Structure formats: C-alpha cells, structure tokens
Amino acid sequence: MSDRKYRQRGYQDEPREPRREPQKREPAPRAPGRPLQDERGPKTPNLMASHEVFRCARCGNRLAIPVAIDARCSRCGVDLHSCIQCVSFDTSARFECSHPGLTARVAPKDARNACGFFSARTTVERQTSSPTSGSSTTTSARQAFDDLFK
Numbered sequence: 001m002s003d004r005k006y007r008q009r010g011y012q013d014e015p016r017e018p019r020r021e022p023q024k025r026e027p028a029p030r031a032p033g034r035p036l037q038d039e040r041g042p043k044t045p046n047l048m049a050s051h052e053v054f055r056c057a058r059c060g061n062r063l064a065i066p067v068a069i070d071a072r073c074s075r076c077g078v079d080l081h082s083c084i085q086c087v088s089f090d091t092s093a094r095f096e097c098s099h100p101g102l103t104a105r106v107a108p109k110d111a112r113n114a115c116g117f118f119s120a121r122t123t124v125e126r127q128t129s130s131p132t133s134g135s136s137t138t139t140s141a142r143q144a145f146d147d148l149f150k
Helices: 134-148
Strands: 050-055 122-126
Antiparallel strands (some): 050 122
16 A cells, blocks of 8 residues: 555655756847838837826816915815925825935925925826717717717
C-alpha cells in the first residue's frame, strides 16, 4: 500500500528535471543607416481632447478659473477663496497645507481667507462628448422622426 493519503498521480511520482535557462536571442541585424522609426516619426496615439477645469470642492460645480477673494459657489454657496479649494490643501501635511511658507494654521478650512499662497485647484479632464450640446442632436433626431409621418 502507498504511504500517501490519496492515490493520485502528482509531483512526487517522478524526479524533477532542473529548470533550463531561457535561450538568449540576439537582436535581428539591422541594415546600416536604417532609422529606428518611420520617416514620418513615431506613431502617436489618438488621444481625446482635454481641458483644465476648476470645480467646487463641495458640490463639483464647474467654475471660472480666476477666483476673486469674495467669490462664492453659485450652487452650494461655499466660499471659493478658501483652503479646501486650494492646490496646497493636504489633510496629511502640517497645518493641513503643503506650502512650505505657511507658519500658522488657518481655520476653518472652508471659510474665506486672505492667504497669499492661494491658487485654485484645477484638474485636467478629458473631453468625452462632442463640443456641440446634446439637446440640438436630440431635437434634430426627433424632428427627423416626426418628418417620417407627415
């Protein structure tokens, strides 16, 4: 009788062969003077258009980039010239600000302040829709459908 609990064939049946090193292939010989790229240059992928956007930290409303000191969000009413809207705002940093010139804590973080280091936090978003508004295409499609039955 076998000394194993299960009588299945497995890795212990035959001795293992040592692993072989993968063979190193030499690169294909190039013709002298042959460029590494096409004559037109490297291939560039077709990327979507992108644009820089400033959004409210509370509600995500899209806002204008030059932020005035007394500006407020039109949707939620939060002050825009505040720490939570700043690019240097970091909850894990000292005084919750990653700017090295800050010497004192500014509180509260969502209230208007006159910090000289303020710069609006912007994000780069991809433009996934067409530049024209979607309502005009919906209207034209509906109009085309209605024209079928006239």
